[in-house]
Amino acid sequence: MNINLQTPIDYLKGVGPNRANLLRSELGVHTYQDLINLFPNRYIDKTQYYKINQLQRNNADVQIIGEVTNLKDLGTGRGKRLVATFKDDTGIIELVWFRGHKWIRDSIKFGKKYVIFGKTNWFNGVFNMPHPEMELLEEHERNLRSAMQPIYPSTEKLANKGISNRVLNKIMQQLFLETKGRFEETLSENLLSELKLISKSKALFNIHFPENQELLSQAQFRLKFEELFYIQLQLIIKNLIHKSKIKGYNFEHVGHYFNSFYQEHLPFDLTNAQKRVLKEIRSDLGSNAQMNRLLQGDVGSGKTIVALMSMLMALDNGFQACLMAPTAILSVQHYHGLEELCNKLNIRIELLTGSTKTSDRRKIHEALENGELDILIGTHALLEDKVKFKNLGLAVIDEQHRFGVAQRSKLWHKNTSPPHILIMTATPIPRTLAMSVYGDLDVSVIDELPPGRKNIKTVHRYDKNRLKVFKFIRDEIAKGRQIYIVYPLIQESETMDYKDLMDGYESIIREFPMPDYQISIVHGKMKPADKDFEMQRFVKGETQIMVATTVIEVGVNVPNASVMIIESAERFGLSQLHQLRGRVGRGAEQSYCILMTSHKLSEDSKTRLQTMVSTNDGFEIAEVDLRLRGPGDLMGTQQSGVLNLKIADVIKDKDILQHARHYAKAILKADPSLSLPEHRVLRYTYGQLTKYKNIWNYIS
Numbered sequence: 241m242n243i244n245l246q247t248p249i250d251y252l253k254g255v256g257p258n259r260a261n262l263l264r265s266e267l268g269v270h271t272y273q274d275l276i277n278l279f280p281n282r283y284i285d286k287t288q289y290y291k292i293n294q295l296q297r298n299n300a301d302v303q304i305i306g307e308v309t310n311l312k313d314l315g316t317g318r319g320k321r322l323v324a325t326f327k328d329d330t331g332i333i334e335l336v337w338f339r340g341h342k343w344i345r346d347s348i349k350f351g352k353k354y355v356i357f358g359k360t361n362w363f364n365g366v367f368n369m370p371h372p373e374m375e376l377l378e379e380h381e382r383n384l385r386s387a388m389q390p391i392y393p394s395t396e397k398l399a400n401k402g403i404s405n406r407v408l409n410k411i412m413q414q415l416f417l418e419t420k421g422r423f424e425e426t427l428s429e430n431l432l433s434e435l436k437l438i439s440k441s442k443a444l445f446n447i448h449f450p451e452n453q454e455l456l457s458q459a460q461f462r463l464k465f466e467e468l469f470y471i472q473l474q475l476i477i478k479n480l481i482h483k484s485k486i487k488g489y490n491f492e493h494v495g496h497y498f499n500s501f502y503q504e505h506l507p508f509d510l511t512n513a514q515k516r517v518l519k520e521i522r523s524d525l526g527s528n529a530q531m532n533r534l535l536q537g538d539v540g541s542g543k544t545i546v547a548l549m550s551m552l553m554a555l556d557n558g559f560q561a562c563l564m565a566p567t568a569i570l571s572v573q574h575y576h577g578l579e580e581l582c583n584k585l586n587i588r589i590e591l592l593t594g595s596t597k598t599s600d601r602r603k604i605h606e607a608l609e610n611g612e613l614d615i616l617i618g619t620h621a622l623l624e625d626k627v628k629f630k631n632l633g634l635a636v637i638d639e640q641h642r643f644g645v646a647q648r649s650k651l652w653h654k655n656t657s658p659p660h661i662l663i664m665t666a667t668p669i670p671r672t673l674a675m676s677v678y679g680d681l682d683v684s685v686i687d688e689l690p691p692g693r694k695n696i697k698t699v700h701r702y703d704k705n706r707l708k709v710f711k712f713i714r715d716e717i718a719k720g721r722q723i724y725i726v727y728p729l730i731q732e733s734e735t736m737d738y739k740d741l742m743d744g745y746e747s748i749i750r751e752f753p754m755p756d757y758q759i760s761i762v763h764g765k766m767k768p769a770d771k772d773f774e775m776q777r778f779v780k781g782e783t784q785i786m787v788a789t790t791v792i793e794v795g796v797n798v799p800n801a802s803v804m805i806i807e808s809a810e811r812f813g814l815s816q817l818h819q820l821r822g823r824v825g826r827g828a829e830q831s832y833c834i835l836m837t838s839h840k841l842s843e844d845s846k847t848r849l850q851t852m853v854s855t856n857d858g859f860e861i862a863e864v865d866l867r868l869r870g871p872g873d874l875m876g877t878q879q880s881g882v883l884n885l886k887i888a889d890v891i892k893d894k895d896i897l898q899h900a901r902h903y904a905k906a907i908l909k910a911d912p913s914l915s916l917p918e919h920r921v922l923r924y925t926y927g928q929l930t931k932y933k934n935i936w937n938y939i940s
């Protein structure tokens with residue numbers, strides 16, 4: 241008879257109440273099933289031993305053979321500890337236990353060879369190893385089933401509470417003994433044979449007790465594939481359900497607005513990527529289902545025009561549209577930009593931000609409700625209850641990272657039926673991540689820049705080169721170009737940063753005096769109207785230099801600006817640097833980005849700056865960013881739990897992810913309800929996984 245894997249962990253021999261509590265609270269292991277799915281995060285080679293004179297400071301895990309020559313109690317109170325001198329033929333190391341050392345004192349055998357295992361520290365001129373795992377050499381050799389010893393997550397932290405890695409290993413052995421190592425297969429025959437995957441039981445055995453490297457690799461591949469496959473299955477099913485349940489407005493035809501804009505007013509030819517993306521959007525809007533599409537495109541790739549043309553499709557079908565941006569500056573800019581593009585189309589567009597006057601606000605509300613207003617652009621102000629549309633057909637959201645899912649859904653309630661949603665993001669999300677996180681959204685990518693764009697030349701310069709940088713600025717201005725100089729303004733150190741900005745501004749004024757030079761300044765402490773005024777002076781070319789904080793980070797479009805100087809560049813994150821750089825290189829001229837630093841750089845800062853210097857590709861940058869910061873951080877709190885994977889890694893295993901997505905898609909295409917006999921096992925497993933959410937809780 242098969243053992244029920246939902247049996248609470250307390251029932252497993254050798255666990256006991258104390259360990260059961262620890263397993264639950266520290267490792268989230270409640271049941272047998274959870275324990276099986278507690279995968280080692282690395283393996284060490286148990287046949288490799290260190291000599292004491294080979295130890296390096298801050299060594300990772302090491303294994304040493306030697307013997308205990310001396311035991312003594314040291315310290316008092318909380319510092320009370322048992323210290324053993326451990327010796328091999330090359331030197332000595334101290335073993336230290338802070339708590340629970342009575343039984344150690346009693347059990348240690350002098351004169352016998354031990355194998356010790358643990359992390360070493362360098363302290364007071366001697367190496368020590370706190371709370372080592374110890375085994376008599378003869379037992380160690382007898383117990384050695386495999387050269388590879390699995391190391392489980394967090395066991396270091398738990399070692400002195402009674403769950404060392406060895407204990408966990410024993411518990412795992414017990415589990416395999418009780419279950420006879422037989423586990424239900426969770427993938428279909430077809431998948432197993434097509435991908436040449438090993439069975440579930442064999443994979444689980446080898447992940448916990450690898451027989452050899454080859455089988456371990458096969459076990460890892462199979463379990464990673466399975467994990468990613470079911471996530472993809474779940475995301476795609478969610479998407480299918482969404483599409484079948486949530487009816488959208490059907491924009492049946494492309495009409496006057498779209499056509500006349502396309503044929504008569506479009507200021508340039510669309511790139512192929514823009515055309516392809518527009519087709520994808522068009523097909524969603526006419527599909528009877530509500531669109532939920534993410535539009536990704538690197539900085540300057542031309543998302544705005546796609547957004548506008550999508551809005552025109554809504555207007556052609558008698559609906560209103562809105563565009564929501566994260567900052568007032570951006571909203572104002574979108575407003576001016578779109579107004580100019582549409583000025584021959586007889587469309588009414590308005591702007592609504594926190595600083596819109598009450599009387600104007602009232603007029604906007606009225607015009608929205610009676611349908612006189614076609615397109616509304618603005619900030620969060622659009623989400624206020626008073627803002628009621630007559631019939632909102634499409635909502636475009638720029639830079640969704642700053643809004644989050646809750647606010648997105650607020651737009652839905654502005655209508656009886658939800659409008660179509662198009663989310664634009666200039667922060668490129670690595671494709672792999674987009675697939676695993678946004679699998680429930682459809683993703684369109686503009687992966688081509690408008691023609692004639694030159695790569696932005698990026699350099700890193702130190703403070704001491706400042707005079708040369710100033711000369712360079714002068715030369716560029718003489719050619720008729722404009723310059724951005726950006727300072728960090730990070731909340732925790734706001735006063736200092738503000739001072740740096742003002743000091744910088746003054747030195748720029750001294751270097752570039754009026755009347756030859758005109759300088760704008762924009763920062764967060766200014767009134768919105770003043771910010772807008774300064775911004776407009778720069779946009780119109782009345783000023784040649786814009787000194788600013790990161791308020792200009794996203795979306796600002798001044799094609800004549802050709803130099804971006806980023807002060808204290810080491811303090812910015814990679815995606816922020818890339819966004820800032822994206823403010824230049826938007827016209828046909830050669831553009832430059834100068835990353836200024838004055839302090840000693842950390843390793844991470846160096847990597848960030850080198851990455852910026854070596855590539856202009858936002859996707860490549862996003863991958864490095866992801867490696868440096870981890871996915872949780874990149875996605876913000878909303879999605880941080882989403883990627884809590886047990887064994888796969890969205891970056892390292894992106895090929896497996898692609899496979900998993902490919903198969904999940906193909907299977908659901910052929911059999912959306914997984915009802916064919918050959919898919920029975922998938923249907924069953926899928927049901928189990930969604931039932932026991934604690935195991936697979938990364939899908940909201």
Ligand SMILES: Nc1ncnc2c1ncn2[C@@H]1O[C@H](COP(=O)(O)OP(=O)(O)OP(=O)(O)O)[C@@H](O)[C@H]1O
Nearest residue numbers: 508509510511539540541542543544545666690795
């Ligand atoms: N197909 C095209 N051919 C030539 N120029 C284009 C094309 N598409 C867009 N542009 C121009 O490229 C510039 C950048 O476009 P846009 O502001 O839409 O970029 P974006 O994708 O929104 O970038 P960001 O996220 O940085 O704002 C604009 O000046 C726009 O007019």
